[in-house]
């Protein structure tokens with residue numbers, strides 16, 4: 001047993017190359033948690049099946065995401081990094097948990113209602129069971145802490161209730177009630193200066209993009225809409241370029257931008273150039289590591305397979321305990 005504080009579990013759908021929003025909102029936190037916890041990070045490809053129209057890119061997206069996680073600093077010798085479908089016990093636990101899940105609870109979830117609105121032509125059984133599968137993810141590894149965005153709060157609450165129902169129903173304590181750890185990070189706004197950064201809106205900057213692409217994207221960012229001419233004073237408080245400076249630039253530079261923008265001392269073009277330079281400088285070590293990993297794609301898959309092996313060992317143990325608690329034949 002390790003001396004760390006407990007087990008962290010988190011999952012993310014295989015969305016391919018990760019962008020700044022993914023990094024600042026989740027991955028960075030995954031990396032930091034490794035110092036204090038035993039971490040299990042899962043690429044949830046089964047969850048992705050509930051909404052995907054095509055699975056043509058699924059494998060490649062899984063690979064690209066794994067590459068980004070490794071380059072960002074997930075340490076596979078310490079942490080377990082794996083693909084959900086390679087640990088089939090999760091589907092078994094999903095079935096057991098489904099027996100203590102009232103239908104109405106699932107149909108009432110805001111996340112489910114939203115999906116029904118989004119994809120009325122594809123309201124499948126898997127979609128309804130999405131939170132049950134997520135509860136299975138978390139409990140299969142007896143996780144204590146789950147770092148997720150605040151949008152996942154209903155799913156975490158569902159998981160906690162399901163644990164209580166299961167343990168009560170079978171008079172056991174095999175399943176552990178996890179704590180949610182809300183990832184506190186200001187929402188990363190996309191290049192449009194309006195909406196959350198996302199791949200589907202194409203308002204994102206990929207971690208793995210080249211310095212040239214990055215600069216080009218930064219130059220296209222929407223700034224304070226009231227600042228039309230170079231001579232107009234701007235308002236950094238409503239400008240996403242300024243928000244990004246706070247992430248990527250030094251305190252002195254942030255201060256300078258804040259002062260000079262307000263009195264039209266610096267123009268948006270120069271301000272963006274400065275941001276692009278700083279962004280590229282801070283992404284450079286990541287990109288170098290990514291290229292190294294990318295030279296050996298089999299090595300990336302090896303990491304995932306090895307992670308799945310370690311995950312299956314934990315899963316097998318939990319399933320044995322769960323079956324015994326239920327009273328199923330050995």
Ligand code: TRP
Nearest residue numbers: 009010011012044047134137148
């Ligand atoms: N539902 C999560 C999301 O959309 C992804 C996920 C699946 C997850 N299983 C999980 C997150 C387990 C945390 C723990 O972001």
